[in-house]
Amino acid sequence: MSEATQYLTLGLTDEVLALPVQQVREILEALPVARLPHAPKHLLGMLDLRGQSVPVIDLRLWLGMEATNDADSTRIIVVDTRTDAGGALFGLKADRVFEVTALDSPDLEAAPEIGGKWRREALAGIGRRNGTFVVVLDLVRLLDAERAAMLAAETSPAVVAA
Template sequence: MTQFVTLGIDRETFALPVEAVREILDMCEISKLPNAPPQLLGMIDVRGAAVPVIDLRTKFGLPRIDSTPNTRILVLEFVAQGRKTSIGLVADRVFEVTGLDGDRLDPAPETGCRWQSDHIAGIGRRGDRFVVVLDLARLLADDTPTLITTALEAA
């Protein structure tokens, strides 16, 4: 069974493959970067490494909100442009590591979807709720060159 980390943004439940998530941190101080795109909040230090942080609310076109005791930063690792890259994603909350009911995904709807369907790998179910499984590569495709440049400059 495929395992996912489920997280909340606004009233929606999203999921990322568990193998992409290196760790989950409480919200912390984020060092701002001048002239950064709106979704790039800044950088955090994770065990001596500079990690750029993206606000998922802004990425999805929602207004920013103040952090709460439930706000988390998911530190992800992936390969982009031939290099291992770490980024942080700010989520309103993180729920659990879980499988999805039936271990299958339905395709993302083409219309009537609040989120950009090209960021979605598919739609699953967990109990009576829909879970939107994010396609990490497509979600970060626009940001990856900026993130890599930012991380290299900060290192």
């Protein structure tokens, strides 16, 4: 019998999302971060994690949702997306964390082609847990899209004022 993929389920507003548990390094209570000048809004700043600098991303803003104030349930999920092709260690600020669990089926459904508030490159697919839809995030693909956008912004010609 093969072991089912385990996911960390988390919440943003009323949405239930999931990350493959093998990418999760640890879960922290909300901590202060050092702001970075001129950083994108979703990059909250840097966190000192036992001597290692870890960028912290507001998952709400990264996915195109509205920002919110921290609550007692706010968590920073430290994830490791390092692969042979690269990757990074970073923190994701989420409204709450639920549990580590398997989904009802090991097969994910494709994300719908119709519009929506989600950044399509962020989705690995849609699963279900106890009859509730769970959006499974693809952090590696989302980081790759983020890097490509930053590179495009850096290499685009500067606008010269007349």
